[in-house]
Amino acid sequence: MTHPQVLLACLDMAGTTVVDDGAVMAAFARALDAIGIEDGTPEREKASAYALETMGQSKIEVFRAIGGDEQAAQRANAAFEAAYLDSIRAGGASAVDGAAETILNLREAGIKVALTTGFSVATRDAVLDALGWRELADLVLSPADAGRGRPYPDLILTALIRCAVDDVRQVAVAGDTTSDLLSGHRAGAGVVAGVLTGAHRATDFATVPHTHVLGSVAELPDLLT
Secondary structure, eight states: OOOOOOOEEEEESBTTTBOOTTHHHHHHHHHHHHTTOOTTSHHHHHHHHHHHHTTTSOHHHHHHHHHSSHHHHHHHHHHHHHHHHHHIIIIIOOBOTTHHHHHHHHHHTTOEEEEEOSSOHHHHHHHHHHHTOTTTSSEEEOHHHHSSOTTSSHHHHHHHHHTTOSOGGGEEEEESSHHHHHHHHHHTOSEEEEESSSSOOHHHHTTSOOSEEESSGGGHHHHHO
16 A cells, blocks of 8 residues: 655654753753752662653653653753853754755655754754854644644644644654654654664664664655655
8 A cells, every 4th residue: 555645744853853961951960959859869870760761751740740840841941051051052963964954855845844842942043043044944843832842743733734744644753762663653654764873772772663763864865866
C-alpha cells in the first residue's frame, strides 16, 4: 500500500535542526541548583537522568515531575530559561549542518515546514533570532501554542491544522529524542524519523515506534522527495 505524498514536515529544534553542544543539560543543571537539588547527591543523579530521558518534552512539565510542587517547578523553569538564554547570547546558537538548506529544499519541493520545540515561546524566539530563522519555516510552535508538549501529539496536530494538511499520513516528523518519535507516532504521521545529532541514540529509538533513523535532518529531503 502506498502512502500519501508528504506535504508537511515537523522538525524539532534543539538537537535536530539546532546544535545543542550540551547547552540544554547545562541549563538543567542551573535549574536543579535553583531548587536545591545539590550536585553529587542521589537526588541530583536521579533528576539529571530523568531530564535526559525526557529530553524534548515541555520543560515546565519536566520540572513539575522533578520539583514536586508548582512553585519549585516555576523556579526551576525560570532558572533553566535564563541559563539557556545566557548560552544563546554568548553565541551558543548554531544550526545543525545542512538544516537551513533542508528546510529551504523541502519548501521548494512544496512541503511546508513547522519547527517544534519544548522551549517556551520566549526562548524559542531568541533561538530563531540568533540564527536569523524568523522567516525560514512556515510555522514555529511551542507547547503554549498547542496545548500539551511532547510526547503528546498536540504540536504535530496543531501544525497540521494550521498548515491546512488533509491527512495525518501526509506529515513527516523528525527529531532527536524518543519523545519526538512518540509524538509523531501518536499523531499518525506517515514518516517518523529519529536523527542521530542530538540527545538519543538508535538504541533509544528502538524502544518506541518509528519508521526511519537518519544520520541527520539533512538526509530528510532525499527521503521525502
